[in-house]
Amino acid sequence: MLPVGDGHSIYWExxxxxxxxxxxxxxxxxxxxxxxxxxxRFDPEKYLIIGFxxxxxxxxxPLATHDETTLATNTTQxxxxxxxxxxxxxxxxxxxxxxxxxxxxLALAYAQAHPSHVSAVVLAATSLSTxxxxxxxxxxxxxxxxxEWEAFRSAAAxxxxxxxxxxxxxxxxxxxxxxxxxxAAAWMAWEDAHVSMGSPYIRKEYDPEWRQxxxxxxxxxxxxxxFLSPTALRDGMPTLHGIPGVLIQGKLDVSSPAGVAWDLHKxxxxxxxxxxxxxxxxxxKMIQAMTAAFTELA
Numbered sequence: 001m002l003p004v005g006d007g008h009s010i011y012w013e014x015x016x017x018x019x020x021x022x023x024x025x026x027x028x029x030x031x032x033x034x035x036x037x038x039x040x041r042f043d044p045e046k047y048l049i050i051g052f053x054x055x056x057x058x059x060x061x062p063l064a065t066h067d068e069t070t071l072a073t074n075t076t077q078x079x080x081x082x083x084x085x086x087x088x089x090x091x092x093x094x095x096x097x098x099x100x101x102x103x104x105x106l107a108l109a110y111a112q113a114h115p116s117h118v119s120a121v122v123l124a125a126t127s128l129s130t131x132x133x134x135x136x137x138x139x140x141x142x143x144x145x146x147x148e149w150e151a152f153r154s155a156a157a158x159x160x161x162x163x164x165x166x167x168x169x170x171x172x173x174x175x176x177x178x179x180x181x182x183x184a185a186a187w188m189a190w191e192d193a194h195v196s197m198g199s200p201y202i203r204k205e206y207d208p209e210w211r212q213x214x215x216x217x218x219x220x221x222x223x224x225x226x227f228l229s230p231t232a233l234r235d236g237m238p239t240l241h242g243i244p245g246v247l248i249q250g251k252l253d254v255s256s257p258a259g260v261a262w263d264l265h266k267x268x269x270x271x272x273x274x275x276x277x278x279x280x281x282x283x284x285k286m287i288q289a290m291t292a293a294f295t296e297l298a
Contacts, residue, residue, distance in 0.1 A: 041098075076227040108240075187218070
């Protein structure tokens with residue numbers, strides 16, 4: 001555990017070769033938490049594999065659902081500072097940064113803030129948290145899953161003109177614990193609906209505490225557009241010129257359409273764009289593509 005200020009301590013772990021090339025894994029969500037499967041994507045003889053649980057996700061404490069103060073000190077800028085604190089703590093001069101799903105937003109934001117500390121970037125299922133992307137994933141894409149989206153909308157009971165993400169934020173931060181539980185269940189049902197396209201990793205059953213933490217953090221970050229300006233990451237792409245980059249995307253990913261990664265690829269000279277034809281927001285072929293990228297960059 002590493003104390004990072006504001007009453008937060010983050011869980012971190014290393015594996016592989018202590019003298020290997022440092023590689024940092026950034027998990028998805030926001031709120032998905034650190035799970036052990038990421039380690040198997042790296043060659044443990046060639047890499048020092050580093051993972052950490054982002055603020056409030058479960059291994060790191062306090063939980064995002066602890067109180068409102070906990071959420072107030074959980075932003076992209078705080079996470080970037082946490083990454084730098086971990087890098088300094090471990091004495092790592094430069095590391096490969098790997099982000100998956102929401103982790104791609106965080107990876108890009110970190111790499112653009114500290115390019116001199118990044119040796120390469122590998123992104124999978126690129127997801128930006130711009131207002132446009134949030135509207136797509138919570139409102140527009142409902143046209144592909146009409147029954148599931150109608151249930152999602154109904155559970156939010158939005159006021160006239162209120163965005164669904166804002167309605168869910170009100171529910172997930174309610175003083176009534178039953179309201180929070182029901183809102184988290186409805187949010188996770190919608191997550192399962194849209195992520196299910198071309199992905200084998202859908203789970204209908206979740207630990208209740210994890211479900212509420214996950215939903216609360218996703219909504220907290222999406223309500224605030226990832227705590228970044230709408231064009232910040234696109235505008236910051238020139239800072240990555242000269243840093244090797246690989247963007248891996250599922251062609252069937254309706255949660256994060258491939259066009260987002262493609263646009264970043266075009267703005268990133270020398271980057272590679274890998275499109276996996278028959279997978280969505282994750283899958284074994286995308287994992288194989290990540291492993292191949294790590295082998296090439298080792």
